[in-house]
Amino acid sequence: MEPGRRGLMPAFPCGKMEEGKARWPDGVFAHLEMLEARAYEAAVKQEETEQREEKLARLKARVQELRRQRDELRAKVDLQQKGLGKAGVVSDAAQPSARAVLEWKIKSVKAMLQVFYLTGISGKLTKQGVCFCISTAYEGTYLDSYYLDLLTKPEVRIHRHSVPTFIPLEQIAKKHLETDIRRFLSVLADHLNAYVGRRHQADQLQEHFSDQIEGTLQRNSLCNLLVFNYNLSSRSKTFPFNARLLYGDLCCSLPTEVSVSCTPEAPASLAETAAAHSALFRRVALHRAFRSFSSAAERADVAP
């Protein structure tokens, strides 16, 4: 732009005045729009970056605070362990408050009540009677617990319970509830523990030896009838043995009747094995029996 002609020349360089005037508004506004868009994008990006930095700062601060708390607690626990090591009893610098002593006692009694859970019969008194809790276990593994809410007046009767329908609760109650509650609970616990024990064996078999069983184990809800086809090794693709276990005694977790047969296509040599298994299943828990097969098979593999 020539300095002398300032006032007369248009701000934007363009072609002839006449032509430029027609195109001029589009060009200017398009350019303005583009600049606006660019400015907007830049602002958005700026805000995003600021937010990200803010979030990062917050997270960093939180991590530092948590690390501090964690280190403090670790030091507290270490000191506590050292103090225990020396005297066997923690000697608190400050005298414990009356509230702390009470809370200790409450926790202590609660712990004792929890130990009763491990004995098989626990419970608590209610306004109208007692609510018993029967716990079940298979060896060292505690399984389901069942509740019995009993009313004691005018006579002992069951208000509510969580005993499954296939357990003959009414029968047992009719026989023992009014004469001897302890006996009633004991008989009921026998039934429940046996049921849970049978179910646990079947579950363990299904869980750990599923490749030796054809399909899934067939069982009824009481778990006192099991039917399944099986083989001795997980590598075999056929299931030559058919087993049927009947647990005639509902208070027992071992079967009273076992029949193990071979499928018609199976080699005759297996008949002896089937007979041996038949006897085995009557004496040994099902999943244990299967575990003994695997270890026998492993030993056979290793033997020269």
Added chain:
Amino acid sequence: MENSIFEAYEDEIQSLEEEIKLLAEKYEDSQQESTFFSDEEILMSIKSFQREFWGESKGYESPSDLKALLETLETDLSFLMKFTGIRFTSHSKKTVEKTRNGTVRKHRLSGKCHSLSFQLEFQLLEMQNKDSVSTVITDLSIVMESGEDSDVSKFVSSTEEHRSLLTFFRSLSSYAEWYEHRRCTFLHFK
């Protein structure tokens, strides 16, 4: 790229929060397990607690709430002991290990079932599942007063081998009741 930094921080926050929770519980457990107050100390505490806050209750639990709770729990406990015939004379536990997967505690328990004394030491593993807690006995040792009896010692060693704590208590109960019944019958005929 930046998102992975966020994830790293968030993972660390979660793991720190879990660790803090575990440490706090460990501290509480240790405090509880290593303290002991006698019955007199407890009675004194109940009295002084009520004096301190007479008329006003700070926080959730007033002294009367705590006292009532303690009474309810002690009533339940004494009912169970009377009903089952199992009386625990001492109980102590120690947290051996506490991780995200579960807690292992060692328990020492002694008591009497009717007239038969027993002493137990067992290890308990508690694991938190989705909506329940599973309890497994991982070690068990039993000492019984009438341990010289060969039937009793066979029973004890078989129970220890299978860690069948529940079976121990159930069998002990019925054996003790029978034993008691027999003892009373003999006394009757003396």
